[in-house]
Amino acid sequence: MTRATIDAARLWEDLIALGAITEPGKPYTRRSFSPLFDEGRALLTTWLEAAGATVRVDAGGNLIGRIAGSDPGLPAIAIGSHSDTVPAGGRFDGIAGVIAGIGVARAFAEAGESLRHPLEIIDCLAEEPSEFGLSCIGSRAMVSRLDPPMLEMTDGKGRTLADALRAVGGDPGRLEEAHRSDLAAFLELHIEQGPVLEAEGIDIGVVTAIVGIRRIEIRFTGQAAHAGTAPMHLRRDAAYAGALTLARLRERAEQLAAEGGPYFVATVGIMEVWPGGSNVVAGRCRLVVDVRSSDMTMTDRFAEDLDAISRAAAETARVERSEIAVLSDGVPAVCDPALRTLIAEAAATEGLSAIDIASGAGHDAAFMAGICPSAMIFIPCLRGMSHTPDEYSTPDQLAAGTRVLLETVRQFDRRL
Known part of the structure; x- marks a missing residue:
């Protein structure tokens, strides 16, 4: 067994490959419940399976890849974000977090470094406001906050959310099965979507709270x-x-x-x-x-x-x-203090600068904080831009954040 390390080049290749799945002439658009969204998830499934994960879609429409831990009695460490985009959005918002999670899983698998806890990589369904007027659909389902009236919401074509959920492999009639009470922690890497880290020359943002x-x-x-x-x-x-x-x-x-x-x-x-x-x-x-x-x-x-x-x-x-x-x-969420400490320590281990920072954007982690300790890692993005094709973080910034994510998972697995 060798010590797991992040393949920065592969990480970047994956991000670019997923970003290429977009509406022609309208980069970068991959709306939830669309054929392009399904195509993107098929690619994610291929990568998860190659990393040794067993892949499923839960009743709430979340794509989940699970790798067993050495102790079957322990709850899972989850890494998650989302692969859907706003219209004419970017390649990084949400996508960076899913790609980073897959990169962590791949690193552990290729090094033969096993975890005591199971590890799950989750692509949360429809974090962005969907055509049904609702955001964070998948994470709502995992915390039992996807209510029956929401399932009757319709899109511009008259399709109900319940029907759309079935189309992506979910089951609106069995939503109680999507509820999670078996997670030890939820971690989400994300671009900052603001200018602070870049302006101050800081590598990592340790998120304190989510609006x-x-x-x-x-x-x-x-x-x-x-x-x-x-x-x-x-x-x-x-x-x-x-x-x-x-x-x-x-x-x-x-x-x-x-x-x-x-x-x-x-x-x-x-x-x-x-x-x-x-x-x-x-x-x-x-x-x-x-x-x-x-x-x-x-x-x-x-x-x-x-x-x-x-x-x-x-x-x-x-x-x-x-x-x-x-x-x-959506209620505000305070990030777990113990996880925040691990993230700060992981950044220091990697020789990276870090500051505490609040999130003015909503995230799946805010919902997940209602069922398990949750925390977020921010990486800088160009001029704070997001929800635009110009959204950008460098390959080095993405790799640095993913290394911090990996080390945070490693230390949580050893200590908690």
């Missing part, structure tokens, strides 16, 4: 009218209500963020108006607000303010606020 994300939909209903003949004082302009809400919620979000307490941001990522003609006063408007904080009380405060802001906007615009609803709600 919770609440998405709120607001609909205004007014009266469509001719843009030239409807007097301003008689208009019932739904777009005006939407614009007022957007501006005022931004101001309130800035106030909360400036308080200097928990991390807080809010974004209007979707604003739609109907019927959408340049010469038509909008009869309807829809906003989707993305609210993120490391403290649920901040999210709750903002939600109350948003309710008042949107009601006032509707009154000013002389329209009806026809709906305000929570589309999804």
